[in-house]
Every structure is written in structure tokens, then in C-alpha cells.
Amino acid sequence: MMKQTRIPSDTLNRIALLAGLAFLLSAVEYTIPKPLPFIRLGLANFPILIALTCFSPPQVLLLVVLKILGQGLIQGTLFSYTFLLSASGSFSSALVMIFLYRWGGKRISLIGVSIAGALVSNLIQIYLAGFLIAGAAVALIGPPFLIIGLVSSVFLGILAQRFVQTSRWVKNVQHMDGTAE
Amino acid sequence: MTKLSPKILFLSGLLVLPAFLFQNNLPAKASQTALFIILCAAGSRRMLILPPLIAFFSVTLMNLLSPHGEVLITIGRFPITETALHTGLHRALTLIGLIYLSKLAITRHTRLPGTLGALIAKTFFFFERMTEEWKNIKEKRLLVKLDTLMLTLEAAPAAAKKTGSSAPSSRRASIMFALIFITGNWLLLVLTLAIPHA
Numbered sequence: 001m002m003k004q005t006r007i008p009s010d011t012l013n014r015i016a017l018l019a020g021l022a023f024l025l026s027a028v029e030y031t032i033p034k035p036l037p038f039i040r041l042g043l044a045n046f047p048i049l050i051a052l053t054c055f056s057p058p059q060v061l062l063l064v065v066l067k068i069l070g071q072g073l074i075q076g077t078l079f080s081y082t083f084l085l086s087a088s089g090s091f092s093s094a095l096v097m098i099f100l101y102r103w104g105g106k107r108i109s110l111i112g113v114s115i116a117g118a119l120v121s122n123l124i125q126i127y128l129a130g131f132l133i134a135g136a137a138v139a140l141i142g143p144p145f146l147i148i149g150l151v152s153s154v155f156l157g158i159l160a161q162r163f164v165q166t167s168r169w170v171k172n173v174q175h176m177d178g179t180a181e
Numbered sequence: 182m183t184k185l186s187p188k189i190l191f192l193s194g195l196l197v198l199p200a201f202l203f204q205n206n207l208p209a210k211a212s213q214t215a216l217f218i219i220l221c222a223a224g225s226r227r228m229l230i231l232p233p234l235i236a237f238f239s240v241t242l243m244n245l246l247s248p249h250g251e252v253l254i255t256i257g258r259f260p261i262t263e264t265a266l267h268t269g270l271h272r273a274l275t276l277i278g279l280i281y282l283s284k285l286a287i288t289r290h291t292r293l294p295g296t297l298g299a300l301i302a303k304t305f306f307f308f309e310r311m312t313e314e315w316k317n318i319k320e321k322r323l324l325v326k327l328d329t330l331m332l333t334l335e336a337a338p339a340a341a342k343k344t345g346s347s348a349p350s351s352r353r354a355s356i357m358f359a360l361i362f363i364t365g366n367w368l369l370l371v372l373t374l375a376i377p378h379a
Contacts (some may be wrong), residue, residue: 016306072283079195137243137247141308
């Protein structure tokens, strides 16, 4: 018989709280002017990095779904290429980050996880941008896109690492959900 | 546009989407894009002019960098080719049009159905509380401030606000708008398919 795996309401509340933080950070990012609409600093990935240390992989993916849909609703891009690029980048990077965090153990810090996630997300987005929008000239926007992603992912990784080490909220969640290591 | 029903706006956007995506006639696509921008402006949605303009020119320029088709004009040693220009304009219009169609059809009052919709509503509740609480926390250190914010909000009752109910909407006006908007866009697609060189 299949075991039913319902997420407890407390955990759902915490996931919604982190998703709210992702909305806030994407609203902040939205106000920063960018030369192309799909170039991103990825500030909203900060809650995903935190979630890796607190929640199970399906719960992290639920957070990613909320983040993507919320960004689409806040920025009004749900029907646009921007949304498609964001969704594919977010999902691919989340899968890679979950894999590295779960199976990398202590050999990979959140900074490394953040860099790998950004790299995968940006490569997927560059490929799709080339296919849908920019054509072969995507080779020109690729390098700056990857460099911006690398710098911001290092910065976010450092912040996330420090937050996880010092945050009382993270400790509470890890203790309650039994994810403390 | 604020008085139109978010649900009907969302459905209208969804139904107009194929009529816009399948439109290959450049002037028709430009008209649709202009219509979406005008309707967004009329609905007093917050509009930034510069980012879409930069996006439009940069996408067109990027496509011109791969010359294809008959040379129309040469600027210095750089040839502007017909097919590359057509492809660039088509892609740029699609990008900008989709962004504005999206802005038009999706408001913050749009509520998605089901359990996921309820969870998104709860997330919006936390998002709004965060923007309010952030100013009230006196802590200067960013990460400590963030931690305090998370602890404060987790302790707060998580009453999900119904995002769909905050703006009163006129059902009749919404349906009228939807009918004209959907029919107009589909009619344009049918006309351009029936008379390809119009």
C-alpha cells in the first residue's frame, strides 16, 4: 500500500514564509535596472539555499514552485518568455543544488552549492534565450550573464552560509523538522 | 483596468496568448504589442518605459549580428540584412508583447485555484507582512534583522488574506472587455492568415 506523504501545516507555513522572503527579494531585484529583462542577480535564490538545510527535497521543490509562480504574479510575467526562462533556470538549479547538498556532504559548502546552481540555471537560460530570442548572438550575452551569475552566487552563498550558522529561526526549524545535522 | 475581474482578465490573457504567438505578420504583431502596452497604461499598471525599449533594440541588434538574407543597407562595414532584421523585430515584438500581455492579464489580485492557490495566497500574506515588519525592526545588522523578521512572522497567525477580494470588479464590464479583446486579436490572426500579404 502506498504511504501518504502529506506535508504538516507547520512546515507548509515555514515554506510559505521562505517563499514570502523570495517574493520580497525578487521585488527588490525587479527595481534594479537591467539591460535585458531576463538578466538576473538571483537574489530570490537565497531562501532556496536556506531551505536546503531545513527541508526535504520535495519540500524544497514546492518552495521553488511557489517562488516561480509568485515572481510571475508579482512581476506580471506569467505568460512571457521571462517566466519560461526563470522557471526552467530555477528548476534545473534547484535539482542540482539538492543533489549536491544531499550527496556532497561536508565537502561542498553552501557557497559551492550556490555557484553550481547559478551556473546550471544560467546555462539553461542562455540556451533557451538563444533558441527563443537572441539566436546565434547569444554567444555575446553569454559571458557577461555567466560572470554576473558567478559573482552574485558567491555573494549569496556566503550570506546563506552565515545565516544558516547564526540564525535562530533556522535552528528552530531544523530542530522541529529533525533535519539538524 | 483595476475594476475588471482578475479572473476574467487572466482567462482573457490566456485565450489571447495563442492569437499573439501564432501571429507571423510583423505589422499585425506590432499592432497587438502596441495594444497591450496601451491597455496596460490605461489600467495604470506601474510601467517602466526604458527596460522594454532597451530589450527591444538589443534583441533586434543581436539578431542583426548574424547576417541573413538580402542586404538592405550598410552602416560602415556592418550590413543590415532583410531576414535578420525581420527575425530580430519578430522576436523583439514577441518578447515585449508577451511581457505586456502578461502584465495586463495578471494582477496581484489574480488568485490561482486549488491548494497551490491557497498556499500562494498565504505566501502573499507573509510577503506583505514582511514589507511592513522590516521597517519596524531596529536591528542594523542585515542577517540578524532578517532572522528577527523570520521569528516574528512565524509567531504571527498565518491568516491567508484572500488576494482576489481586495479590488471590487464589474462583471459586465469585464465580460465586455474580454469579448472585444479576445475576438479582436483572433480576428486579426484569421485575417492575416487569410490575406497573407495584406
